[in-house]
Amino acid sequence: MYEQPGQQAPSSHYAVPTPPRRKTGKTIAIVIAAVLLLCCCGGGLVLAVKPDAVSGFFKDIVEAVESNVANAKVGDCVNSFADVNDARVVDCTSAEAANRVAGVLPDKTETEFNADSACDPYPTTESAIWIGRKGGRGSVWCLEPVKK
Template sequence: MTEQVTPAVQEQETAEPSKAKSAAAGFGKKILGYGVGLAVVAGGGLAWQYLSGDLAIAKVGDCVNAFDKVDDAKVVDCTSADAANKVVGVIDGVSEADFTAKEQSLCEAYPTWDTIVWIGKKGGTGDSWCLEPLKK
């Protein structure tokens, strides 16, 4: 009879590490799942900016439509009938206070600028785009 008890004890000993491995694998899968989900959400946000023509993605040489409010400004193809301005300079990390105080001098390095746009967090920092009228 002692031979029958020994295998039962051995089964219990091997079953416990298996449960621990299974729990660790389940936790790892959860973390991986959350990471993939976060990447999809972040990627979707960036894709939306590019697909919607959000001004925040504009770089030097890009064209922008005519707009009355910054929220209406969009990056458009320079050959488009909507194209009205061209980005001649981008200034990163401008505080709202500096933009308000130095608006007219921020784009001095770009002599052809006509319009300046600032996008950022109210009371915080953001970026400014120096725009020149598009010559058609």
């Protein structure tokens, strides 16, 4: 059997163009790389121009963490304070030293702290600090006066 040659549809030599692929992932990566590069250059410039400013900034952060009374250990000294938020660790030889940490009692509720017997194991205790979450647990720092 033979097909009858008839009129055939003209063949198209042109293909329908496909839409270009979006390159959003590549664009985002380039933007992130540019921002990181700018940050690194800016940080390098600050270090080159004012190296003391950066070291002073980090020194202030370290000093703030070290002087936080929540980081006090037995034997550390604490300044005189009216509010627990004003309490901070100080050098025991400084004029600010008013109290020494006699003991630290972890995992106590505020109710246990308010019972006034938490620091009984430390007879030299004259004041105490409780630091914790309201309604939760915290730690008690039993403080004795610094003898000068």
